Amino acid sequence: MTLTTPHHHDHQNRLPLPGQEEEKYIQPMADIFKVLSDPTRIRILALLAHEEMCVTCIAEGLKMTHSAISHQLRLLRSAGLVKFTKEGKEVIYSLDDMHVLGLFDQALDHVKHKL
Numbered sequence: 588m589t590l591t592t593p594h595h596h597d598h599q600n601r602l603p604l605p606g607q608e609e610e611k612y613i614q615p616m617a618d619i620f621k622v623l624s625d626p627t628r629i630r631i632l633a634l635l636a637h638e639e640m641c642v643t644c645i646a647e648g649l650k651m652t653h654s655a656i657s658h659q660l661r662l663l664r665s666a667g668l669v670k671f672t673k674e675g676k677e678v679i680y681s682l683d684d685m686h687v688l689g690l691f692d693q694a695l696d697h698v699k700h701k702l
Contacts, residue, residue, distance in 0.1 A: 622666040623690070627651070628659050635669060636688055639681040 603609030603616075622628060627649070634640060634648055646656040660680060663669040670683045682688060 619666055619668070619690075622662055622668065623694075625659070627655075628663055629691075631656070631659055631663065632668065632682065632687065632691065635680060635682050636691065639679045641677050641679055645680070 603612045605613070623632075630649055631645055634645055640648070642653055642656050642660065645660075646653045649656065660669060660671075664671065667683055668687050669680050671678050671680045673679070
């Protein structure tokens with residue numbers, strides 16, 4: 588079965604089509620959007636977009652507990668959106684790569700366009 592799009596856009600459509608080889612990417616994409624659906628996680632990613640931070644600094648910045656932030660960071664890490672490095676006993680978190688920032692930029696542009 589071949590799906591055709593009802594109209595064409597000037598930009599290249601890179602979304603995977605059902606029934607095509609790229610369909611294997613649909614569930615992982617949905618998983619990323621699911622993780623990004625939480626405002627606290629978006630706030631954490633926004634902080635990390637500006638600088639690498641330890642859990643304590645993130646918790647203080649968001650006025651949340653250390654354990655609550657640690658839980659959210661575990662989810663973000665398992666989704667491949669953040670990574671960490673150890674500096675002595677301290678764990679420093681950062682965005683995994685620039686693709687994460689691209690997701691933010693696109694979402695923010697869309698929200699600003701609609702408001």
